Structures are given as structure tokens and as C-alpha cells.
Amino acid sequence: QSVLTQPPSVSAAPRQKVTISCSGSSSNIGDNYVSWYQQLPGTAPKLLIYDNNKRPSGIPDRFSGSKSGTSATLGITGLQTGDEADYYCGTWDSSLSVYVFGTGTKVTVL
Amino acid sequence: QVHLVQSGAEVKMPGSSVKVSCKASGGTFSSYSISWVRQAPGQGLEWMGGIIPSLGTSNSVRKFQGRVTLTADESTGTAYMDLRSLRSEDTAVYYCATDPIFDYWGQGTLVTVSS
Numbered sequence: 001q002s003v004l005t006q007p008p009s010v011s012a013a014p015r016q017k018v019t020i021s022c023s024g025s026s027s028n029i030g031d032n033y034v035s036w037y038q039q040l041p042g043t044a045p046k047l048l049i050y051d052n053n054k055r056p057s058g059i060p061d062r063f064s065g066s067k068s069g070t071s072a073t074l075g076i077t078g079l080q081t082g083d084e085a086d087y088y089c090g091t092w093d094s095s096l097s098v099y100v101f102g103t104g105t106k107v108t109v110l
Numbered sequence: 111q112v113h114l115v116q117s118g119a120e121v122k123m124p125g126s127s128v129k130v131s132c133k134a135s136g137g138t139f140s141s142y143s144i145s146w147v148r149q150a151p152g153q154g155l156e157w158m159g160g161i162i163p164s165l166g167t168s169n170s171v172r173k174f175q176g177r178v179t180l181t182a183d184e185s186t187g188t189a190y191m192d193l194r195s196l197r198s199e200d201t202a203v204y205y206c207a208t209d210p211i212f213d214y215w216g217q218g219t220l221v222t223v224s225s
Contacts, residue, residue, distance in 0.1 A: 002154060035211050037155075044205055044215040045147075045155065056213060088155055090212070098171050099145065099157040 003028060004089055004102035011108040016079050020105045022072040022089035028100055032092040034072040036065055037101075039086045048087075049074060081109050112137040114206055114216035121222045127194040130219045132206030139187040140164040143209035146180065146191045148202040149218075160209055161189060196223045 005023045012018045022034065036049040047056055049065035052072065064075045072089055089102035117131040132144060145160040159170030163182035170178050179192040189206055203218040 033211075037212065039155075044218050045207075045212070046215070047211060047213045050211040050213070090155070092210075097169070099160075101147075101155040101157065104154040 002103045003093060003096075003100050004091070006087075006089060006102040006105045008103070009106045009108065011110055012079050013110045014079055014081065017075065017077045018079060018107060019076075020074040020087055020089075020107070022074070022102045024070050024072075024091065024100075026070055027095035028070075028091050028093040029067065029072055030070040031094045034065065034067050034089055034091045036063075036072075036074045037088045037090060038083075039088065041085070045088065076107070079107075079109055083107055084109050112142070112208055112214040114208070114214055116204075116206060116216040116219045119220040119222070121224065122196050124197055124223055124225055126196055127192060128196060128221050129190055129192045130204050130206075130221070132189040132191070132216050134187045134189070134208075139182075140184055144180075144182065144189040145207050145209050145212065147205045147207060147212075149205070150199070150202040153202075158191070158204075163189065193221075196221075198223050 010018045033051045037045040038048050039045045048063050052067040053065045062078045066073050087105045093100045113135045115133045120128050122128050143162040146158040148156050161168035161180040168180040177194050182189045201223045203220050205218050206216040208214045
């Protein structure tokens with residue numbers, strides 16, 4: 001059972017915005033950087049955001065990340081059909097000494 | 111740019127072992143560490159553990175300790191994940207990824223445990 005909680009699903013129309021929350025605790029999100037991953041159907045996860053709010057080369061600025069206290073948020077603006085995927089947050093847990101992933105959120109473009 | 115290529119799908123009997131490989135190209139193998147992540151059918155991502163090839167040190171999640179061995183061969187730029195005493199719950203896609211931010215991932219290896 002994951003220690004990082006995400007909403008099971010979010011949806012919005014094309015060109016709209018969605019946000020995905022990731023709730024943790026002082027030993028994980030509160031103490032470490034957060035990353036976000038996108039997993040398209042049948043493919044390996046892909047890094048979208050690292051160090052809370054940094055985007056790797058090639059990731060469009062439609063994707064953004066933020067962190068406050070023991071929660072983190074991924075934002076996707078200008079939603080496209082190609083954004084339909086599962087999204088996971090992840091971070092190190094200092095108490096458990098393990099890397100933990102969120103429960104995952106399915107994004108649907110209406 | 112690092113490229114990770116994993117070994118092919120496996121079908122195993124309960125109680126047996128599986129060894130999945132992850133070959134890296136591009137970059138310098140000794141400059142990064144490798145994590146293993148698995149995903150059961152229809153489920154989320156689960157970190158299993160990681161290895162620092164240059165040091166030969168590894169750690170794994172407590173639930174896998176005693177059953178999993180993570181190794182790496184610097185000469186070939188290949189990391190390995192050996193999982194023993196397989197049970198049906200180990201059926202999953204196993205991924206390798208570069209630490210610490212998992213910026214590069216292998217394509218995944220499906221391991222099916224079934225009698």
C-alpha cells in the first residue's frame with residue numbers, strides 16, 4: 001500500500017487544465033524532492049518533473065510541478081488527447097529508506 | 111543520453127527463479143545507479159531496490175529481502191535483478207531505471223509466474 005495518495009482519476013476537455021495532487025508526510029514529501037512520471041498505455045513510465053518543479057529537456061512547459069509542505073501538485077495546461085495516461089508522483093521516504101510512488105492518477109480527456 | 115535495454119519476457123513456475131538483465135548504453139555506467147521497479151497487472155509502480163555499480167552496493171525493500179539479489183557488471187554496462195522463490199503475486203512487468211530521479215527507463219520485462 002502506497003504512502004503517497006493521489007486521486008484515482010481526473011478529467012477535463014481538450015485545451016483545459018487539470019491538476020493532480022499527491023499527499024504524503026513529513027518523512028517523504030516533506031523531506032525530499034518530488035518527481036512526476038507519465039505512463040502512456042502499454043509503455044514504460046517517463047519522467048515529467050523532477051526536484052519538485054524542474055522539467056527535463058523535451059518536456060513542454062504545459063507540465064508544471066509544485067510542492068508545499070507534505071503535498072505536491074502536477075499541473076497540465078492545454079490538455080491534449082495525447083496526455084491521456086496514468087500519472088505517478090514519487091519521492092524518497094527518509095524513515096522507510098525506500099523510494100515511494102503515489103497511487104497513480106488516470107487522466108481522461110473528455 | 112542513456113539507453114536501457116532489458117531482456118525478454120519470461121514464464122516461470124512457482125518456486126523457481128528469474129534473472130532480468132538491463133544493459134545500458136550512452137553515458138558512463140559507473141556514474142549512475144540503477145533502480146528496479148515493478149508493476150503488477152493493472153496496478154501501480156513499486157520500487158524494489160537499487161544498486162550503485164561503481165561501488166557494488168545495493169539495497170532493497172524489506173519485503174523482497176532474502177528473495178532478491180541486485181548485481182551489476184561494469185565491464186558490460188549491465189545490471190541484473192535476480193528474484194527467487196517466485197509466486198503468482200510476482201507476476202508483473204519489471205523495469206530498470208537510472209537513479210536518483212528515474213530519468214531513463216528500460217522497456218520493461220514481463221515475468222509471468224504460473225503453473
